[in-house]
Each structure stands twice: as C-alpha cells, then as structure tokens.
Amino acid sequence: MAVPLTGSQLLAALRGEGLTVHEVRDWRRHNRNTKGPWGPVNGVVVHHTATEGTDGSVGLCYDGRPDLPGPLCHGVIDKNGEVHLVGNGRANHAGLGDRDVLQAVIDEEVLPKDRTADTDGNRHFYGFECINLGDGVDPWPEAQLLAIEKATAAICRAHGWGERSVIGHKEWQPGKIDPRGIVMDGLRQRIRERLDRPAEGPVATGTRSGSTAGTGSGSGSADGAGGGAPVSQESPESPESPVPPMPQHPPYEPFPGGEFFRPGARGPVIEAMGRRLVAEGCDHYRHSGPGPEWNEAHRKSYASWQRRLGFHGKDADGVPGRVTWDRLQVPNSRSS
Structure with missing residues (x-):
C-alpha cells in the first residue's frame, strides 16, 4: 500500500514515461474525497468508456452523469495515445469489488476470480478510462495500447509496483466486461517488459480546457515521485x-x-x-x-x-x- 501521488507527481510520472498529457480544467482539485477516503492506494484499474469521440468522452469523465458524479477516472486515454487528466483523488470508477482480488494485487500474485462486491475500489485504485465503444468491434489502435501500457507503468514505477498491480475492471467487479478487447495478461506482460527498462523521458507538454460532457454510458461505479x-x-x-x-x-x-x-x-x-x-x-x-x-x-x-x-x-x-x-x-x- 502507498500514499497517493500528488497532482504534480502524477503529471511528472506520466510525462516521464514519454506520454503526451493534457490537463483538463481544474483537475488537480477535482475529486470525490468528501464522499469517502482516498488511499492507501494499491493498484491501477483499466476501463473502456463505452463512448466515441475525444471531446465528449473527456467531458463525460470530468463531469460525470446525473446518476454518477465525476470524475469518473483520473485520466482518459484517447485513440491517438494521449492522456487527459480529469481528476486527482477519489474518483467514481471502480466501485465495489472483490476483497480477494485486492489482496492479490497487494501481494502481486495471480488474480482469483472476482466473485463478490464487498470492498471499496474507489479508495484503493487509480483509474484510466480508454475511449472505446466496448462492443467488440471498435478497434484498439496501437498508439492507444502503447499509451495504456505507458500510463499504467508510470504509476507502477512511481510507487515501486510490479505489473500485477494493474487489473481490468472486469477482473475487479463481477458483471463488468471492460476493457473489452484487451487481454489483461498480455497488457501486464507489456508493462513488465517496460518496467525492466528505464523510463523514456518527457515529451512536449499540452494543456486542455473547456471540454463539454458527452452522452456515452461509461463504465464508472458510484460511491456509497517517480523514480529516476x-x-x-x-x-x-x-x-x-x-x-x-x-x-x-x-x-x-x-x-x-x-x-x-x-x-x-x-x-x-x-x-x-x-x-x-x-x-x-x-x-x-x-x-x-x-x-x-x-x-x-x-x-x-x-x-x-x-x-x-x-x-x-x-x-x-x-x-x-x-x-x-x-x-x-x-x-x-x-x-x-
């Protein structure tokens, strides 16, 4: 378990892994911390948005929906492989999941089957929403897959975690299918190989503002420093x-x-x-x-x-x- 990264630490970790990162509106102070604890953190959950289009998807994940307030994750990864930071702190993304899965993440062991929903995942996990319809047809461009690998590895590197600290929403909460189309064991292998190499170093920075909400269903779930x-x-x-x-x-x-x-x-x-x-x-x-x-x-x-x-x-x-x-x-x- 670990103390959550600050906004500056998270931004530095992502850019240090070679990612293009956009800061969306007031993301550093945008969270659900008033609804429950944030941390200790233990891992990263990968989702798909069930939406299409960058602006609408980013806006949705920042603002949320009437039945599910935002932020719905910490970062949105678009089809071009760029990351849009929308939250810093507790976010409505993981919901209740299996306590045995959480323990396996902490121990960095093979995951058991997710059978119960008895543990608050919004407290323990960072979340990345990846823009994809989740219909099994919408493709996953290599640039996007590479960014998912880099973003999750960046957080693992910052905390000293291994690849088994990264899971899919479908491995955490019974009934979830996201990220549909991504084989999580294959993603973890890519993360492991990346963590065995030094970080790539920062690339050009970017700033994003004024995104508007979209209409997709999303996959969030409601509440009840990098090493050099x-x-x-x-x-x-x-x-x-x-x-x-x-x-x-x-x-x-x-x-x-x-x-x-x-x-x-x-x-x-x-x-x-x-x-x-x-x-x-x-x-x-x-x-x-x-x-x-x-x-x-x-x-x-x-x-x-x-x-x-x-x-x-x-x-x-x-x-x-x-x-x-x-x-x-x-x-x-x-x-x-």
Missing part, C-alpha cells in the same frame, strides 16, 4: 565507496552485505528495514507487519523499493544492495 535513473548498478557485490569514519553509533544501519539476506536470516535490522519499507509505501506484508526473520514479504517489499528508485530486472530482485540500502536509511537501533 539509479546512480549506479544495484548489486550485493557493488564495491564500497570511500566514506569518512563513522561515529561509534551511526544514525543508520550500515549495509550488512547482500549475503546477509538469505532464508533463515534473522535479526532486528531486518525488522527495522521492514518498518522503513512500510513507511515508504513499499508494503507487501500481511496483517502482522514486518518481523525479524527474512522472508518473501520482505523480499517483495524491498523489490518495490528498488523499482521506486529506478532499478530494473535483476537489479530489482528484492535482495538489498548498497545503493538502495543507503537510500532507505534504516535507523540504527543502537544509536541514541
């Missing part, structure tokens, strides 16, 4: 850099070496590391929280931290290395 490139390769074997002499009890735990983090390893430094990861929003621990014994929850949480800092592939395997350890600043339990 790493400074050096992340590896347990990374050589030490010259450092000045440390005090007797330094404020932070020195890097214990990658070989320390192995099955069966145990100690207060591991628990302290886990608590720092939770504080940074890189939390793959279940109900009991981080403990003193190295386990898979520690590894997954640390992998999220590595991805947050811009590491990829084998350099984001969850085994601490010197660079990311120093950035985490694990408190030394012996320091005064």
